[in-house]
Each structure stands twice: as structure tokens, then as C-alpha cells.
Amino acid sequence: MGVQERLSKQIAVAISDALEPRGVAVVIEATHMCMVMRGVQKINSRTVTSTMLGVFREDPKTREEFLSLIKSS
8 A cells, every 4th residue: 555545544534533424535636756757757647546434435326426526626
């Protein structure tokens, strides 16, 4: 598991522990300089990771609604 994946999980767990909501969804989109500066060398290379807890993990309809909302923004 990479740094970005761990970060999305840690954020989701922290929110869940602090607020005790019915569900938490965290999506991180980032440009990694290692992809730009070396290796792949793609200027607009972005990596997206997500972590879903509670109803976002258990209920496919809720998860799909959330993902469709963030895609349209």
C-alpha cells in the first residue's frame, strides 16, 4: 500500500473515530512529482485513491450516488 492509499485510509478512520458518522468516504486526487520528474514523465499524471467506510462500503447505491456526485463537480 502506497503513501496516498494509507493517507486516504488514515483520514477516513480519523473522521469516523472523531465523529462516529454512519459512513465516511474519502477521495484523494494528487499529482505526484515522481511521475512528472522521472520515470513516466507525464505532465498531467494524476493518481486517485479512495476509502469507503460504513454505509459507503455496505450500500452500493449510496456509494454510486456519492461517486457520481463527485465526478460531476
